Amino acid sequence: MDRDHRAVLLVCLGAGFTTLLDQSVLNIVVPALRDSLHAGPAAVQWIVAGYSLSFGLALVPAGRVGDIAGRRRLFAGGLALFALGAVVAGTAGNAWVVAAARLVQGLGAGTVNPQIIGLFQDTFAGRDRTRALAAYAAVGGLAAALGPPVGGLVLQLTGPDLGWRLVLLLNLPFALVMVPLAARRLPSTRHPGRRPDLDLAGLLLLGAALVGVVLPLTGTAGGWRWAAAAGAFVAVFVLWERRYTARGRTAVLMPALTRSPGYVLGTLVAMCYFGATLALTLALTLFLQNGLGYTPLATAALTLPGAIGFALASSASTAMVTRFGRPGVSVALGVAAAGIAAEAAAVWLLPVGAVVAALAAAQFVTGAAGGLINAPNQALTLGHAPPGAHGLSAGVLQLSQRLAAALSVAAVSGVALTAPPGLAGQRTALLHGTLICLALVVLAAIFAFADGAIVRGCTSDSTCRPIPPTRAGSPQSSAASGFAGTAASAPRSPESAS
Known part of the structure; x- marks a missing residue:
């Protein structure tokens, strides 16, 4: 270099x-x-x-x-x-x-x-x-x-x-x-003479639908009306995308993407898991400061085990996806779900002193699981992108994650911020927030297992052919071990391990 x-x-x-x-x-x-x-x-x-x-x-x-x-x-x-x-x-x-x-x-x-x-x-x-x-x-x-x-x-x-x-x-x-x-x-990488196909109308309709979902979560008056409006925007968005595609344009929801089971299921995994991890961190932070009166520095110290677990496991993620492929991600999601379930049980059953220790231990487990989920799931998902659509597929993947994060963070913060003052109210809020995140991770695990089961039988269509796991030293292992290279063909993906 x-x-x-x-x-x-x-x-x-x-x-x-x-x-x-x-x-x-x-x-x-x-x-x-x-x-x-x-x-x-x-x-x-x-x-x-x-x-x-x-x-x-x-x-x-x-x-x-x-x-x-x-x-x-x-x-x-x-x-x-x-x-x-x-x-x-x-x-x-x-x-x-x-x-x-x-x-x-x-x-x-x-x-x-x-x-x-x-x-x-x-x-x-x-x-x-x-x-x-x-x-x-x-x-x-x-x-x-x-x-x-x-x-x-x-x-x-x-x-x-x-x-x-x-x-x-x-x-x-x-x-x-x-x-x-x-x-x-x-x-400078300009390409004069070409016009970008932005599908701004599709993005505006999608944004309006998301705002319609977020507003009821923030306690805005007329919640059911906003929810109904969100449903209407979604319907119009789908109709617009079909019409936009029929005109030969590149829509946000490219039909080739939605017809690829591996891409769709992998994107659903990314959505649910990314939203759950951001929301869970926020729920824990609010509980420690509002419920237990921890200082911000003490609160930050309790989140460190998760960061350490993530860093340690991330170094093994390449070997994991090389050896096991999608089943490895599925198992890691199961471990993450078990860790979050343990957090919920600890919050519900243990005395306050023991809760803090249990939360720190669970943070390490969920952080380590996350290190084996994020980048491998991205690479496996983008491996199902149709030819010529790598950039769009990566952009839609990250778009779905960010929108899921906005919704899950709004929902969990709403539970925490409207809870009654005092330890009991904050403890109940943390339990409810943790259960929301657990439900999202369980959904992610279901989608991952479905990907492993369904996509394997979809060999006649190149857009849904799975990336087979390879063992270190096999002829294919050099390509698989560089799974980041899959994402390298995706010029619009800002995904990271954050």
């Missing part, structure tokens, strides 16, 4: 770390932010869920525009928008201003991240591409691990009123450094 290529890699990894850290560091400051701004439950729910919502909706159009107009300007512009949102959020005097700023930040992050994988596709080949993707996954894991302790330390040193503002501004220096570096060091 020459000097120019190393510069591209470092700039991309820096931007990825900046945008992915923002999600993990926020959970730890939610109680301090709420108390400082006297925020109601609805505002807090939009603050924690809005980032994922706008992040997800920006992915596909940003990826398509980047393919045509060039990645460098979108990369730098997305980071600048992200930094602007951070400034507004960190200096706001009203909770709803913070919520709006988080939406802006999500748009910026959703613009940047498709360009990162696109640049890896444009710049690197072979083993260098695999190494770049592996480094990106490691940066995502590092951001997830560092977010809570860094946020907790800032709050501990500066106090809650100033601390939450500094945490929201934490990524600003990184962004300010990355923008000029991107302008100087990233290559």
Whole structure:
């Protein structure tokens, strides 16, 4: 890898770390932010869920525009928008201003991240591409691990009123450094004469449907009306996608994707699991601070076993998917479900002192399981993408994860933030939130087992042919062991191990 290529890699990894850290560091400051701004439950729910919502909706159009107009300007512009949102959020005097700023930040992050994988596709080949993707996954894991302790330390040193503002501004220096570096060091990859097929109407309909689902979860009046409107938007969205495809355009829901069982089931696995993990971390954070009165730093310390388990298991994920394929992911999901079920049982049955120890142990188990789920499931799912649709399939995969995260975080935070004060109420809220997350992980396991059972019998159609497991040393093992290379053909996937 020459000097120019190393510069591209470092700039991309820096931007990825900046945008992915923002999600993990926020959970730890939610109680301090709420108390400082006297925020109601609805505002807090939009603050924690809005980032994922706008992040997800920006992915596909940003990826398509980047393919045509060039990645460098979108990369730098997305980071600048992200930094602007951070400034507004960190200096706001009203909770709803913070919520709006988080939406802006999500748009910026959703613009940047498709360009990162696109640049890896444009710049690197072979083993260098695999190494770049592996480094990106490691940066995502590092951001997830560092977010809570860094946020907790800032709050501990500066106090809650100033601390939450500094945490929201934490990524600003990184962004300010990355923008000029991107302008100087990233290559321009413009393709003049081509027009990106954005399907903006489809994305707007999808976004409207998601907002219609989120609003009842935030306690907005007329909840059933919003739910009915969401159903109507979904129906119109499906009809529009069919019409858009019939006109020879590239819709968000490309028919070839929906006809591939391996892709559909793998995407459902990713949706359920990603949403569950983000929501579970938030539920635990709110319980420790609101229910047990833990300081942010002590709360962050209790989340470390999960980060450690994730990091240790991630190093074995390549060997796992090489040897076992989809069944390995299915078993890991079963382990994750067992760990979350143990958390729920501990919250319900054990005294407070024992609950904390049990939660720490369960965090390690679920974190280790997550290290064997995220990247392998992504690679296996994208392996079923139809020819010529790798970029779109990766963008839709990440879009589905971010939208699922927005919904699950809104639901779990709604349970926690509306619970009665006191330990008993917060303990019940944690139990209910944990059960929601458990249901999502069980669904993910069902979809994974279905993938293993159904797709194996679908050999006549190349779009649903499974990726067979291979043993180390076999002729196919070198390709399988570089499973990140599967994603390398997917220029719009900002997925990481976060």
